[in-house]
Amino acid sequence: MARTASLSGFPEWLPQERVVEQHVLDTLRRVFELHGFGSIETRAVETVGQLLRKGEIDKEVYGLSRLQDDDDSAAKSDPNALALHFDLTVPFARYVVENAGYLAFPFRRYQMQKVWRGERPQEGRAREFTQADIDVVGDGELPFRYDVEIVLVIAEALSALPIPEFRLRVNNRKLSEGFYRGIGLEDTAGVLRSIDKLEKIGAEKVAELLRTELGATQEQAEAALKLATIQTTDTSFVEQVRALGVEHPLLEEGLTELEQVVAAASSRAPGKVVADLSIARGLDYYTGTVVETVLVGHEQLGSICSGGRYESLASKGSKTFPGVGLSIGVTRLVSRILSQEFATASRSVPTAVLVTLNDEDSWSAAQDVAAQLRARGISTEVAAKADKFGKQIKFADRRGIPFVWFTDAEGAHQVKDIRSGEQVAADPAVWTPAEEDLRPQVIARVAAEV
Template sequence: MAKIAALSGFPEWLPAERLVEQHVIDVFREVAELHGFSGIETRAVEPLDQLLRKGEIDKEVYVLRRLHAEEEDREPSVGEDRSRTLGLHFDLTVPLARYVLEHQNDLAFPLRRFQIQKVWRGERPQDGRFREFYQADLDVVGQDTLPGHIEAEVAVVMAEVLERLPVPSFTVHANTRRLSEGFFRSLGFEDHTAVLRSLDKLPKIGADAVRELLIGEAGATPEQARACLDFASIRSRDASFAERVREIGGSGEMVEQGIADLTAVLERVEAAVPGVIMADLSIARGLDYYTGTVFETFVSGHESLGSVCSGGRYDSLAADNRHTYPGVGLSIGLSRLVSRLLSADLATATRSVPTCVLVSVPAEEHRHLSDAAARALRGRGIPCEVAPSAAKFGKQIRYADRRGIPFIWFPGLDGAADEVKDIRSGAQSAADAATWDPPAEDRHVRVLAADSDPGPLA
């Protein structure tokens, strides 16, 4: 048989790596539910015309059709009706908008929803970027109105998720649409979109090249370009950013309201999760879509990964003839984050299998004793498996050791007591499957940060 080649952009983790990914998924779910968010799952496909409403992403959408497609199932040509063609969703926002409209009469608003699901994008695979990957979203969606404090609340939940994961220190960077737009207007710009588009390229091309873009494409004077770059350089952990904005020419009602909005977010997040929030006025990505606060999150020492968690306030997720649905949402590229955790050895599972105890089989005619011991252990929440064959005990011990299983169980014969052996230390003692407990740190697989002690991550 010819060697099977890996399919680029479609990651498949080994069992120990999958345990790390599952840990990240579990932490996200647990924290979200602690804050009252309900999990939903939407279908994997949406009508193509709905998927393409988000912008120029035609080349990224995978179209779904049968191998022996009939005429009505074929991929439509340019200009043809795409409402009957299905595409795999490339994010979880388009499905959420449809879900809200479709189920609005059965939902209670504000809807507090989290969603962890695979998405598909036909982009070029590279480090941390895949064609099939998990995305984890957290949104609060209102009906017609949504209080401003929700913007900070969603950021707090995401910060708590990241704090419980085996990542180095991270910083949540925040800016507001109102502050940026107000500042550019106070400089005399009528079209702030071109300015945002230029500033968004700062991390890639640097200040000098952005200055040329501002002058050449946004129509800025040298003085305006300098003020825009000064604005984008402002960072602070507290409200001191406001003074700097005013010093470089920011003024007017919109600027002051933006300062108040961003200050409120900083204070609320800092009170709940100290030391992670920062005002960063260079954030421009998404401000042409988001209408309030926007967030991007960077992991210290891994800035090349880009923002691992981003999002913000949008005033019209969806709308019909009766209602509009404003919301605040943040999203983690979960597979991208897991990929970096694994490739940089930032996290590891304590063993490659869930099994805590391997129940040995002394002989095939005694397998029923092994099965009974395993049932008793599982009934008390202790993960275990029965040895696949009644090989010599030394071979069964080696089988367990290779898989990282810490304990092996020996069923007693002819009325003798069962015994359990700690493979790591060699300690062996009599035990009863109805009462014996492993150490708490061994009962379940733990995911540890690279520099952690044997204690589990919260």
Template sequence: MSQNKIMPMSGFPEWLPQQRAVEAHFLDVIRRTFESHGFVGIETRAVEPVERLLGKGGDADKEIYGVSRLAADAEEKDSETALGLHFDLTVPFARYVVENSGKLVFPFRRYQIQKVWRGERPQDGRFREFVQADIDIVDAGELPFHYEVELPLVIADAFAELPIGPFRIQVNNRKIPEGFYLGLGLAPEQVVPVLRVVDKLDKVGPEAVTEMLTEAGLTAEQAAQCLALAEINAPDSSFADRVRALGVEHPVLEEGLQALSTVMDAAAEHAPGLLLADLKVARGLDYYTGTVYETQLVGQESYGSICSGGRYDALASDGKHTYPGVGISIGVSRLLAKLMPTLEASRMSPSVVLVALANEEERPRSMRIAAALRERGIACEVAPSAAKFGKQIKFADRRGIPFVWFPGSPADDGTPAVDQVKDLRSGEQVDADPATWTPPEADLHISVTTR
């Protein structure tokens, strides 16, 4: 092995145990919430054909990590079977649906929590390897519109159980900017490039966006109208009148306005204040065709979106059958990177109890005590060595284990041994039986709180 100093790799986060406990809590809450809404879990392979990944628009060609054998020759690396790590979970899911369509029941509701990889420059909240938690609903042939309302409600339920503070889900419909641009006189092939430029508005500001739009061939008036559309937002369907007041007309635009108004009206009934119609939200990937979502932490909008997605009508297709879908993805690693300094796990170890050792000869008995506790759902471990009890207590305290169990010794007169358990927080020590003793409910599992 090389003796060179080991250095961390930028963009590949690794959590310490207590931080990992926070991440695990978030993932457990998200998974339970998804399942409570009827989503079933799947996992897809880490790699997809590069050709498929490259066809999904955005800057995917700059972000894909290629995968090949070290001994692969040039022909293998350049062939149509070349593989790349997936950069999101939607593209592999669409492939999964097509491959397994005959075995799935539609509409198919799935959740997927996995790592993804993107070869972009690491920066605040952006990584090369990170965890996403996705939900999608796909149907065969047609997808009812009401699912576009349902997904943000699921996210709201998950976030309500997590210590993330206030958040806002911004929503738009891709048909609104597309129809608007066509109504301005842009050619169809200009629409997607303009969408990508406008999607950078929060990152680079209106002046830079205006410059990029004029460089793309738009007139000053067209660029100004694009910015005017992007500036419109509203907590209800009143945004539609403001768009129409700009004087641009197109059938696709009107279709988008009606669709987004329906989403906003439905959300107002089920979760007032949850959604904000924000017409600068576009999403850079080409496969989105309808409603699109982005979620921001209130007061930390400059950080960008921590949860996003949208509707796609043609991503999952085998040429004969199409499976339209709508999905939304929580950027778990991105969210935690922002929140981790403010969060604290109650302990780093899942153990509730450390079973102490008087001496090594007593280890079998301590192991039996631990087994009895585990059978009743109480996580525990046996002390690593028969050190002085004071050192064993310090070991438990350093790991945040709240209780230490002291096995009793039989008396000389034959009286049965009596065990005791000590609460390290209060100092209270009481007699205990591993067949009946139960810790407080709050101690059974690691909890996460805000510092």
């Protein structure tokens, strides 16, 4: 028997909820395009070989197979097998390499698409969800200034959404790695993985991990933890790091880079960005700037926007295409906006006016009225049956349509606002609803700086 109920982890919104989601997508698109990011879309599938080339999240990847193929065991090991993409960065890297000859570098694009991950769902974590990515990719090299820019664009985009306060927590891999090397810890990836757990398991447990699993001394563990606890909203983190007395060329490079991001952000997006030296990021392709974003008061939800700098995710022969990009978890945000009612839609249908029918013969005249309204951008439906007016009004009320149009046998027009009950004579050639009634509005309960 075919399943009809909803599948966990594959969210589907009701029309009223979808209005909110579309508002989020429209807002992001507007901000991205204001900053010169163009749109592309990549196919939903990649080859397994392509997807697993970087990062090792194979368990999360949904494979794609034909139902008619009976031996699915062979497909798993076949690098040419198809699978659904689990993020937009890896497919984008592939796209850049394939189309490098047609693109102007540095290439900047935004991409808003569904991605799939085979994980156990729970609140804020779906198996099918929408990401909104912006990236800038260079040919051979990409000036660091783009790291700064992309953080500012994202801060602006998130600020325009109906969500609470957020913080972009920024770090730099060079800084952390340089520091760890400077104190004699060479397995920098391992240290980063442990440090990443700081918030969850606490300083003592992390220190223990560092000693037992990475062979760090007590002094090394303490130094690594001291670095990770540094958090500043301005560039004072530089002095705090220097005060720890560790020296390494990579550390210097990272300090300078992070300083630039934070300096620009503290003046152009004050309060939105914080230097947080505990941020590590799981994916191993990041090489410099790394970002995670939390909603203040909703830290449990996890990061709503992450990304960073990757030096060689895409390469073609000896050529590499370094990039920097951030990814907004649209579905995670929207599900939170809806469950916490940060914003609601004023109605679930685009329709602003329902044109009633006087009798069954008046359908054509009603269509003429509707056409006149639509010609001026007013979303209009015509009743399908000449029910009693009470029933036709009720139909509009149920759907949230704010206005009902009446045309009597003599051709005189009246329009009724069914919320107030006010009914006035109107001319279909000129009558216009109030701006806020023209289309569904998203009403924010939390302040959005539009």
